[in-house]
Amino acid sequence: MTLGFIGIGKITGALIEGLNTSAMERAEILLSPRNEENSAYWAAKYPNVKRGVSNQDVLDRSDIIFIALRPAVAEEVLGGLSFDKRHTVISLIPLLNFAHLAKLTAPAGALCRAIPLPTVITHRCPIPLYNATDTVIRLLGHIGHPLPVADERQLHTLWTLTGLITPFYDLLDALSGWTTANGVAQETANRYIADLFESLSFMAQQSSPIDFKELAAHAATPNGMNEQAGREIREQGAHAAYLNASDHLLRRFAQ
Numbered sequence: 001m002t003l004g005f006i007g008i009g010k011i012t013g014a015l016i017e018g019l020n021t022s023a024m025e026r027a028e029i030l031l032s033p034r035n036e037e038n039s040a041y042w043a044a045k046y047p048n049v050k051r052g053v054s055n056q057d058v059l060d061r062s063d064i065i066f067i068a069l070r071p072a073v074a075e076e077v078l079g080g081l082s083f084d085k086r087h088t089v090i091s092l093i094p095l096l097n098f099a100h101l102a103k104l105t106a107p108a109g110a111l112c113r114a115i116p117l118p119t120v121i122t123h124r125c126p127i128p129l130y131n132a133t134d135t136v137i138r139l140l141g142h143i144g145h146p147l148p149v150a151d152e153r154q155l156h157t158l159w160t161l162t163g164l165i166t167p168f169y170d171l172l173d174a175l176s177g178w179t180t181a182n183g184v185a186q187e188t189a190n191r192y193i194a195d196l197f198e199s200l201s202f203m204a205q206q207s208s209p210i211d212f213k214e215l216a217a218h219a220a221t222p223n224g225m226n227e228q229a230g231r232e233i234r235e236q237g238a239h240a241a242y243l244n245a246s247d248h249l250l251r252r253f254a255q
């Protein structure tokens, strides 16, 4: 099985690293020549990674094709390529819907949309999928937790949440600044903040069913710190700001 990649940027780099450091047997990986610096880097790093001479060359020699192009160029690039029935296409492009993708990649035998993130490097990335075959689910299972959804509306809603990565780290950075301003060494502050939120997420992840309201209520001792901060932050509209930003991002998928 040869995995082909069209578009060698940030997410493809993470996928190559994640796949090659996972428990799966190393697959042959063939890269589009562009971006030249990136594809040369990956081909030099791993013996199972090779550069094709063109995008069409990658298609002609691969079975599963990851499309990791920016939305602005995707239509033009895909429209100039010849796909084959044996191809399984995995599109990572947010603003290219399934029907349009199907036209551009016909007669590819299988087509799905996926949302991997750079955390595939840690093999722990949640990966929402639409229309994935068992082969794709098994493959992506090596670098994360595949999460198939039944329709594109759900995929777009989950995709919207990936726009909250910067606000999330921004919040942790603001808390880091507050913690150091109040006397804690930066290394200690950042270690504690990263570990604190990681452990809270881990606890939620382990519960079944996952009930955030219950977890919040459980921590909110009457007159305690969590009850007070929870109320103040909600009343000041912090949650509303996240929900409004999410609404605005979701609208992009309808354009």
Ligand SMILES: NC(=O)c1ccc[n+]([C@@H]2O[C@H](COP(=O)([O-])OP(=O)(O)OC[C@H]3O[C@@H](n4cnc5c(N)ncnc54)[C@H](OP(=O)(O)O)[C@@H]3O)[C@@H](O)[C@H]2O)c1
Binding pocket: 006, 007, 008, 009, 010, 011, 012, 032, 034, 035, 036, 038, 055, 067, 068, 069, 070, 071, 073, 077, 092, 093, 094, 115, 116, 117, 118
């Ligand atoms: N980054 C993420 O975490 C992430 C997560 C999920 C989905 N995605 C989606 O995945 C896609 C790629 O994202 P990215 O962050 O990896 O972007 P990126 O770093 O900009 O990579 C895009 C790559 O496409 C290449 N490219 C441009 N025109 C091409 C052509 N005609 N033929 C072949 N390659 C061409 C670019 O080369 P040049 O540098 O030479 O222009 C660049 O290497 C986007 O649609 C993005 O929304 C990204």
